[in-house]
Amino acid sequence: MPMLHHGDCLEILPTLPDSSVDLVVTSPPYNLGINYRSFDDTAGRSEFLDWCRAWATELKRVLSDDGSFFLNVGASPANPLLPHQIVLAFTEGPEALFVLQNTFHWIKSITVETRSSEQISVGHFKPINSKRFVNDCHEYVFHLTKRGEVEVDRRGAGVPYQDKSNIARWGHTGGVDRRCRGNTWFIPYDTINSRDKERPHPASFPIALVEQCILLHGKGSATRLLDPFLGIGSSAVAAKRQGLAEFTGIELDDYYLSIARQRLEEVDLSETGPGK
Template identity: 50%
Template sequence: MEEYLDAIFCEDCVEGMRRRLPDACIDVIVTSPPYNIGVRYNTHQDNLPFDEYLDWMEELARECRRVLKEDGSFFFNIGDRPSDELRSLQVAQRVCRHFHLQNTIHWVKSIAAPQEGVNMGHYKPVNSPRYLNNAHEYIFHFTKSGAVAVDKLAIGVPYQDKSNIGRWKSATQDLRDRGNTWYIPYETVTGAKPHPAAFPDRLPEMCIRLHGLGQDDPLVVLDPFMGTGTTAAAARRLGCRYVGFEMDPHYVEIARARLG
């Protein structure tokens, strides 16, 4: 058995991928890098000069391309500061030197549609007279070819108007493509958080399911920035294998404890 399967390595991800992962061994990458917006991590300093940060993200992308299978998916979650709304797109542009941007998914953390009686979710409030609260992030879906078929209905939603079922050739059941706006709220936080920037459990789960679980061997899912193990836990719930890297020993300890 490959020794990297179901392991989280406490080391730099680019170095670790180079040393441990062979070419084309990964089906799905789900990750959220440090956003370089001054988040207070345990050890990582989240404030590189932006050019250096872009170079780092490009190096990561190059290594991700090498380890990803031809029909693999690379889901890359990133968000902005309200005062600097183009950064995520600049990072995506650098990653696009090595990948095709196949889908841009908007992760909606909070949504208000009062006329429909909807007002749900949480966000980190912005204390500013200029900027609106930032209630969304991106999940860029990169692939090598731009033509990887995905399993849209694996995360589909019921039709609101049931008369659609049967009316369209493709509408054979009460399930439609949910589109590229994904409402995934954070859990309500009542105490100290073990990690300042963990994503919700459902986020990696939906990415892996959208890629498609396949019929044969279990997928191998990579998270180069594993944090507290959210991606690994989702992979395991779905019957996949996982591999991850994380620089901070404290987060690795939490992740390993979570995975038992």
């Protein structure tokens, strides 16, 4: 049964037991002036980083020693260093909270050229009108752990080989048509007709992004997942679709939380399940 809490994560996280979660997947406010309903996203940079360290300290406490913390952080063209400043605040110095074990690039939109020289553009991005900057089509997902030694299920989160001859050519495949996906994840948003009705949050991530983290974590249905910035509940839906044993979500805004609850009720488990 998912546990969804209404309130400030800095007040609710201290009530959770030590080592009570295996996996954290979250995306905090980015301090880029985004128009959230119940949060001021315009703090000074130093104040913002101190706030991030405060909740990250609690996450370290509640995370098991072999747990993983996947932190999704975006930037803006005028603020490109923000994601790196956050991860440095978590990983540098004698009081470092975490080790950066992997860095993933969540690709929202991309154009590729095929072997026949055809250009294919896929995905969605928010266009900008600028003479200095190009459209920003990706965000970071930082994989943080306590010691940098957590094993992951590379194949569980992998993809089939494009060239099937590689399955027999490379001994490490064991004859299995599955390879590591690597650190670039093309996960587009679902196409929607009305943002207000279908995605009423200014900075949500796709359900599939959380599912990718769950599969890479590799502990299956026994996973205890936490999202301290639940938003409209993509991580809760992912947990239910993957059949996880426990999910805990925290959200400051009552309206976003109501949407999360509604989305959970609408999950059709006949079309989902572990690994799907």
